[in-house]
Amino acid sequence: MRPVRRLILLLLALGLALGPAGCGITLDDEPRDIETPGRLGTSGEPAPVGAGSAVLRLFMVRDGRLVRVPRRVPAPLGPRQQLDALLAGPTAEERRDGLTSAVTTMTVTGLRLSGRRATITIGDRPDELVRSDEVLAFGQIVCTLTSQTEVGTVSFESAGEPLGVPRADGSLADGPLTIADYNGLLD
Numbered sequence: 001m002r003p004v005r006r007l008i009l010l011l012l013a014l015g016l017a018l019g020p021a022g023c024g025i026t027l028d029d030e031p032r033d034i035e036t037p038g039r040l041g042t043s044g045e046p047a048p049v050g051a052g053s054a055v056l057r058l059f060m061v062r063d064g065r066l067v068r069v070p071r072r073v074p075a076p077l078g079p080r081q082q083l084d085a086l087l088a089g090p091t092a093e094e095r096r097d098g099l100t101s102a103v104t105t106m107t108v109t110g111l112r113l114s115g116r117r118a119t120i121t122i123g124d125r126p127d128e129l130v131r132s133d134e135v136l137a138f139g140q141i142v143c144t145l146t147s148q149t150e151v152g153t154v155s156f157e158s159a160g161e162p163l164g165v166p167r168a169d170g171s172l173a174d175g176p177l178t179i180a181d182y183n184g185l186l187d
Helices: 003-023 079-088 092-096 134-145 179-185
Strands: 054-062 065-073 108-114 117-122 153-158
Touching: 054 079, 054 134, 065 134, 065 179, 079 108, 079 134, 134 153, 134 179
Parallel strands: 117 153
Antiparallel strands: 054 065, 108 117
């Protein structure tokens, strides 16, 4: 008999000999209730009852880096509702965890969706200088919106004109952006 066949037969015989106990799961004679009710949250702890069955993915800031923050919501949200949640900033619990938002440095006045491209309208900007935290703000918006399947790219405009937006590498883009443009800032 060939060595490979012998090994396969040996492994099969060992699996049959160990039976269900070999996987470390004990079998019950009858059904039993689960000891911890509810769903598991992202931390492995049970999610609060009524926390929602959908996951909203937002990007917040911690120590100058973009951090993905999952939140449980009752139902899936569209891009506008997702942007509204981002603009509202971190919850009290998220702030206690050291999360902040750089989106407060700008005024978002609109969102238009065409195909899979979201166009965000930024209100009047008092100066054309790029603030150091704006790269994080634009990154928060791009990463948050492209985390759902409805949005593939994000572009920005102000006063009806394309807006030059900083990428993680410091270059300016006036075209569509994706999460890949902010890889260097992701935690």
